[in-house]
Amino acid sequence: MSDAIALLALPFVAALCLVGIHAYLGIQVLRRNVIFVDLALAQMAALGATVAFMLGHPALGAATYAYSFGFTLLAALLLAFTRAWSGRIPQEALIGVIYVVAAAAAILLIDRAPQGAEHLKQILTGTILTVGWGDLALIAPLYLTVAVAHWLLRNSLLATTGSDWRWEFVFYASFGLVVTSSVALAGVLLVFSFLIIPAAIGVLYAERLSRQLLIGWICGAAASAVGLAASYAWDLPTGATIVCAFGLALALAGIAHPFARGGGHARTARHMLSVARWCAALALFASAAGLMLAPRADQPLLDAAELALPALRGLYMNASEDGLYRDAAAYADRYQRAAEQLNEREARSRFDSKPLDDYELARLSSFIKSYNEMRRGEEFVMREVRSRARARARWIGGALEMVLALLLAPGFFTRVRSRLRWR
Amino acid sequence: MQPLSFSGADMRTLALIAWFVAVLMAAPGAALAQAKLRLVATTPDLASLAEVVGGERVSVSSIVPPGLDPEEYQPRPRDLERLRGADAVIRIGVDYDLWLDRLLVQAQNAALARGAPGYIDASVAIALLDVRGAAVGPGHPHGSGNPHYWLDPANAEIVTGNLLEALARLDPPGAKHYERRRIVFLDRLEAKRREWQQALAPYQGQALIAYHNNWAYLARRFRLNLAGFIEIKPGVPPSPAHLAGLARTMREKDIAIIVRQPHEPAKNTEFLASRSGAAVVVLAASVGAVPDARDYIGLIDYNVKALAAGFSRRRNP
Numbered sequence: 138m139s140d141a142i143a144l145l146a147l148p149f150v151a152a153l154c155l156v157g158i159h160a161y162l163g164i165q166v167l168r169r170n171v172i173f174v175d176l177a178l179a180q181m182a183a184l185g186a187t188v189a190f191m192l193g194h195p196a197l198g199a200a201t202y203a204y205s206f207g208f209t210l211l212a213a214l215l216l217a218f219t220r221a222w223s224g225r226i227p228q229e230a231l232i233g234v235i236y237v238v239a240a241a242a243a244i245l246l247i248d249r250a251p252q253g254a255e256h257l258k259q260i261l262t263g264t265i266l267t268v269g270w271g272d273l274a275l276i277a278p279l280y281l282t283v284a285v286a287h288w289l290l291r292n293s294l295l296a297t298t299g300s301d302w303r304w305e306f307v308f309y310a311s312f313g314l315v316v317t318s319s320v321a322l323a324g325v326l327l328v329f330s331f332l333i334i335p336a337a338i339g340v341l342y343a344e345r346l347s348r349q350l351l352i353g354w355i356c357g358a359a360a361s362a363v364g365l366a367a368s369y370a371w372d373l374p375t376g377a378t379i380v381c382a383f384g385l386a387l388a389l390a391g392i393a394h395p396f397a398r399g400g401g402h403a404r405t406a407r408h409m410l411s412v413a414r415w416c417a418a419l420a421l422f423a424s425a426a427g428l429m430l431a432p433r434a435d436q437p438l439l440d441a442a443e444l445a446l447p448a449l450r451g452l453y454m455n456a457s458e459d460g461l462y463r464d465a466a467a468y469a470d471r472y473q474r475a476a477e478q479l480n481e482r483e484a485r486s487r488f489d490s491k492p493l494d495d496y497e498l499a500r501l502s503s504f505i506k507s508y509n510e511m512r513r514g515e516e517f518v519m520r521e522v523r524s525r526a527r528a529r530a531r532w533i534g535g536a537l538e539m540v541l542a543l544l545l546a547p548g549f550f551t552r553v554r555s556r557l558r559w560r
Numbered sequence: 561m562q563p564l565s566f567s568g569a570d571m572r573t574l575a576l577i578a579w580f581v582a583v584l585m586a587a588p589g590a591a592l593a594q595a596k597l598r599l600v601a602t603t604p605d606l607a608s609l610a611e612v613v614g615g616e617r618v619s620v621s622s623i624v625p626p627g628l629d630p631e632e633y634q635p636r637p638r639d640l641e642r643l644r645g646a647d648a649v650i651r652i653g654v655d656y657d658l659w660l661d662r663l664l665v666q667a668q669n670a671a672l673a674r675g676a677p678g679y680i681d682a683s684v685a686i687a688l689l690d691v692r693g694a695a696v697g698p699g700h701p702h703g704s705g706n707p708h709y710w711l712d713p714a715n716a717e718i719v720t721g722n723l724l725e726a727l728a729r730l731d732p733p734g735a736k737h738y739e740r741r742r743i744v745f746l747d748r749l750e751a752k753r754r755e756w757q758q759a760l761a762p763y764q765g766q767a768l769i770a771y772h773n774n775w776a777y778l779a780r781r782f783r784l785n786l787a788g789f790i791e792i793k794p795g796v797p798p799s800p801a802h803l804a805g806l807a808r809t810m811r812e813k814d815i816a817i818i819v820r821q822p823h824e825p826a827k828n829t830e831f832l833a834s835r836s837g838a839a840v841v842v843l844a845a846s847v848g849a850v851p852d853a854r855d856y857i858g859l860i861d862y863n864v865k866a867l868a869a870g871f872s873r874r875r876n877p
């Protein structure tokens with residue numbers, strides 16, 4: 138546990154910093170309707186860093202940052218100008234074009250200097266897990282400065298959304314400054330979630346900026362904590378887990394929204410329940426159709442149910458099939474353990490015990506290979522037994538699923554009852 | 561009908577023409593005999609070894625430029641052109657350079673088809689590590705074995721053997737030449753191998769962490785213990801539990817170095833290194849990945865020196 142806290146404390150602080158500034162910028166981005174602008178700016182920054190690298194500057198030096206920021210400013214200028222000018226083309230199209238052209242140009246440049254590939258990757262795929270105090274000491278003052286500047290200039294920045302290109306430039310330039318550093322720290326996917334999701338939840342629930350911000354910060358902090366904890370508990374890549382936690386937060390906020398708005402709680406709840414029941418009924422119906430038409434194909438719903446409740450197999454397998462299935466499972470397990478033991482032995486022989494010569498190594502490898510193939514064979518037997526049993530029971534099983542689907546579908550009961558009464 | 565008759569002058573002209581025709585017909589043959597065998601290798605390592613065996617009788621080029629990751633290589637139009645004009649193609653095999661298969665189909669050069677004399681799989685007769693069969697376990701994504709076999713200098717003997725056999729078949733008059741060159745190379749390699757063994761002998765059995773499982777052969781040859789990897793599946797960043805486990809392993813086994821390639825991300829390795837006090841050692845998995853690894857022997861030389869320097873730094877800080 139102390140290991141986990143030692144490892145996750147810094148990433149959590151970093152996430153708080155990132156949510157702090159990005160929730161605010163995200164609200165601005167949503168107002169301006171330029172959702173993917175962070176990707177375009179980050180990609181331009183990466184292009185700048187690539188150019189710096191090509192010119193012989195060291196990877197993490199001041200010159201590289203200067204080039205990155207210069208290219209970001211260029212993109213900011215372009216975006217600020219085209220804001221008022223693009224009456225016929227949505228600005229989002231231009232943002233997309235900046236993104237793909239910057240990405241393609243960087244690839245072309247890197248082709249001339251192979252070692253640069255890692256460089257470009259590092260700018261766009263930061264991992265929040267490995268944030269250090271040094272990173273925080275850099276970004277925290279930067280974000281604070283940008284936040285204070287935005288606070289001081291709030292009247293001009295907020296009042297003239299889109300009308301004055303100079304204020305637009307100030308917005309995009311400061312945004313670029315933040316995004317360039319945050320993407321290098323946390324990666325494109327995570328920064329996009331930090332930017333859009335807390336802001337979206339805030340905008341969903343409040344009208345005033347201060348309230349929107351507060352809601353965004355609370356949700357963002359909670360989702361980050363949940364994501365980090367889940368990533369540790371279930372041994373998952375951290376960035377991707379936090380992004381999914383943010384997505385889940387938005388989904389929950391969306392579901393809760395009709396209730397929070399007040400008025401007609403019962404009706405909203407009924408409506409949602411009926412949607413959920415329709416979804417479940419349709420899934421069951423599709424599963425039933427799949428079972429009856431193609432019993433040997435994948436049956437995700439049945440597989441999941443069996444995984445959760447292995448006793449379900451007893452419903453459609455007879456005693457001999459069940460015995461065969463269990464036997465195969467036991468053998469598969471045994472072969473896997475045998476292969477793992479040999480692996481272990483071979484790995485130890487590389488540095489610890491008596492070294493194997495090439496002939497012994499090849500012999501051992503062939504045993505490992507055979508065990509793995511035998512395990513696959515047993516797994517094939519398990520699949521085959523199961524699909525044969527399913528094929529035999531498909532009509533009854535399918536019919537049962539159909540009945541379940543009908544029972545779950547909203548309104549079916551009432552209709553049947555009214556029909557009976559009518560007669 | 562008048563019988564055909566030639567005067568003396570006519571005869572001389574005819575003889576002259578016949579001589580010219582004979583010369584013209586013989587010329588391409590003579591030119592071919594002198595032309596170099598055009599070899600295309602998939603990686604700079606194979607290109608270096610092919611140059612060692614072929615010498616001046618061959619011209620070798622590598623499809624993947626030095627410093628690029630061959631497993632993520634995206635072929636270019638120029639590669640097709642090169643394969644169309646090639647007499648032989650040399651590949652790593654073991655599912656490493658899979659993109660070559662599609663290039664070969666497109667190049668439509670019958671001399672390079674699988675099974676033809678111009679198709680050289682350098683992995684033939686190599687004793688592979690990490691063989692798992694089609695069911696891939698944890699460790700390396702390659703079920704048919706870990707493909708980084710050229711990093712064991714002993715395997716250079718087998719690879720050059722494969723090359724010698726193929727080149728002798730493609731160019732029988734040069735067989736003696738190729739054999740001589742290979743023997744000279746093996747002598748040099750043997751001397752170097754003794755030197756390398758000596759340099760790393762004090763660190764036998766020592767544990768180290770690697771970014772990715774590229775170093776199994778190198779570690780086996782020099783009896784080093786590869787105790788863990790930062791990135792288990794390519795492209796998937798490590799989870800916090802995995803990193804915490806590695807940090808624990810490093811404490812328990814007192815691990816002195818973490819190795820990575822120049823193109824692998826520095827962040828994760830430095831993060832672990834800063835927590836454990838270990839040194840990060842940048843190793844080259846392929847010729848040209850670092851400036852010092854100019855050819856095959858230079859590659860192994862660079863790696864051995866870098867490892868020895870990393871271990872000794874920890875020993876006397």
